[in-house]
Amino acid sequence: MPRCVAGSPPGGSAVSERFLRRPGARFAGLALLVTVAGAGCRTAGHAPAVAPAAPVPVATAGIPSPLHLAKLDSVLWFQTSEEARQLQRQAFLAARRALDQALADPAWSALGQGTSAAPLPVAVIADVDETLLDNSAFEGWMLRRDSDFSAEAWTAWVEAAEARPLAGAVEFARYLAERGVTLFYVTNRDAEHEAATRDNLARVGFPMRQDVDVLLLRHERPEWQSDKESRRAHVAASYRVALLLGDDLNDFLSGARGASVDERRRLAEAAADRFGTSWFLLPNPTYGSWEGALTAGEQKPGGPDEALARRLARLRAFEAP
Ligand SMILES: [Mg+2]
Structure with a gap:
């Protein structure tokens, strides 16, 4: 499939390559690339489907270093693509259907609890970051700061x-509440961020039971570490867990x-x-334990x-014969 690449629109590539070869021209060159790419993208022989957008002004001082810049596309995909948004809705819609099945089947458990869990009330366990909150x-x-992750910056955010x-997350949470299903928010945000996390979830409309602690954060108890297994076990001791939702393998598996x-x-x-049956994954190409696996x-x-x-x-790449 043809792909629109910054720096390769008609007439743009030769100019920008020449520009980039000039010593010290990296920032200015990138600014040029962004401006040219914003003027429209076409594939050979096809007119653009929509009118070209006006060039977006770019602050050249804000171009991040290459390692940080490597994240730009995944963040933009997450923020702007309809593909990301509809994948989110798709996951929550499928999870709703699975919940209906789970409510009709007392033997259903996302954690393989067996029939002993049949008399227990039903719960769903969902991660928070990039599963419910964006x-x-x-x-x-x-990216704008050209900065690595830091605890201080994360705390400020x-x-x-x-x-x-x-997309679809609040509606899903309300669907559960309407059916008497308890949603447990199991997050690796640290316990010190409990109030702010509760505030953020409530502010955007997530329902939260007040009579039970349903927001289970890392370090809230000594045994609640980054691996979420002990928190899943905590919920499973009192509930039949119908579904798990997350954006990281760690949200499902120890x-x-x-x-x-x-x-x-x-x-x-x-x-x-x-x-896809009782575990539902949300797409997150921006970060996760998959990154740690690379090294x-x-x-x-x-x-x-x-x-x-x-x-x-680490790239798997075709090598032309
Ligand atoms: Mg997450």
């Missing part, structure tokens, strides 16, 4: 409580964090019949260039 504006902030809901790409494949394949077991890279080189080395 933190891509935080990623955007890091979380305490602002400005994350928006994912041992996903720190595992290699191959180990993650084995973990997921062993539970493959659950995905699992390796020493920390010496710097950003080495980190980027290692990523490039």
Whole structure:
């Protein structure tokens, strides 16, 4: 499928390549690329489907370093693409249908609890970040600042409580509430962010039971670490867990964090019949334990260039004969 690439619109490529070869022209060159790309994209022999948009003014001082820039497309995809939005809605719609089945079948459990859980009230466990709440504006902030993730910046973002809901997420949570199903929010946000997280969820319309602690954060209890298994077990002790929702393997399986790409494949394949039936994954190409898997077991890279080189080395790529 033809793909629109910045720097390759008709008439744009030769100019921008010449420009980029000039010493010290990186920032200005990138600004030119963005402006030209904004003027429209076409494939050979086809007129653009819509009128070209006006060029977007670009602050050249804000061009991030290459390692950070590598995240730009995934964040833009998450924020702007209708594909991302409809995938979110699709996941919640499928989860609704699965919930209807689970309510009609007392033996149904997303955690394989068996018939002993049949008399228990029904619950759903959902992760928060990039499952219910959209933190891509935080990623955007890091990109604009050309900055790595930091606990300080994350705290500022979380305490602002400005994350928006994912498409279909609030409606799904309300669907559960209307059916008497308890939604547990199981998040690796730290316990110190409980009030702000509660505030953010409520602000955008997520229902939350007040008589039970349904917001289970990391470190809220000593045994509640990044691996969410102990929190799933905590919920399963009192509820029949009908569904799990998350954007990371760690939201479903123990041992996903720190595992290699191959180990993650084995973990997921062993539970493959659950995905799409009682486990529902939301798309998140911007970050996650999948990233750690790329360098699992390796020493920390010496710097950003080495980190980027290692990523490039992981690519599976066609080699022309
Ligand atoms: Mg998440």
